[in-house]
Amino acid sequence: MSDREGHSxxxxxxxxxxxxxxxxxKMISELLPAEVTCAKETRDLVIECCVEFIHLISSExxxxxxxxxxxxIAPEHIIxxxxxxxxxxxxxxxxxxxxxxxxxxxxxxxxxxxxKDSGLTPEELMxxxxxxxxxxxxxxxxPQGQQQQPPA
Numbered sequence: 001m002s003d004r005e006g007h008s009x010x011x012x013x014x015x016x017x018x019x020x021x022x023x024x025x026k027m028i029s030e031l032l033p034a035e036v037t038c039a040k041e042t043r044d045l046v047i048e049c050c051v052e053f054i055h056l057i058s059s060e061x062x063x064x065x066x067x068x069x070x071x072x073i074a075p076e077h078i079i080x081x082x083x084x085x086x087x088x089x090x091x092x093x094x095x096x097x098x099x100x101x102x103x104x105x106x107x108x109x110x111x112x113x114x115x116k117d118s119g120l121t122p123e124e125l126m127x128x129x130x131x132x133x134x135x136x137x138x139x140x141x142x143p144q145g146q147q148q149q150p151p152a
Contacts, residue, residue, distance in 0.1 A: 017055075019047050057081050 028038045060081035061073045075098050082090050
């Protein structure tokens with residue numbers, strides 16, 4: 001269903017959709033010079049613009065998806081939507097982020113495989129984890145000046 005068709009269902013209304021204010025405020029403050037502050041009203045406007053941008057891109061991607069008779073919006077649909085809406089300059093960065101995300105997913109799978117392929121039973125893995133937790137607790141329980149040096 002495209003955004004021009006009515007919604008049937010009890011999904012959230014546009015007023016219910018937002019982004020975390022603290023996260024947006026942090027992002028804004030990281031981008032601005034230290035001596036520049038951002039008013040709450042400005043932060044709220046940025047949030048509204050971001051939500052509208054997401055809605056616009058999602059709607060356009062949904063239309064592309066429907067034209068291809070697909071039921072799931074894929075990254076290619078988002079990139080196509082950006083191009084259709086005149087945001088071609090964003091696509092290279094979006095493709096780079098997508099590539100990084102896919103690499104992170106592969107790395108997570110490798111990490112999971114490493115645990116699975118460790119040859120240890122779940123009980124042995126749990127004992128090892130508890131041992132590491134105990135060592136960490138002991139390290140942080142010591143006063144700052146007395147922390148042990150790791151064995152060589």
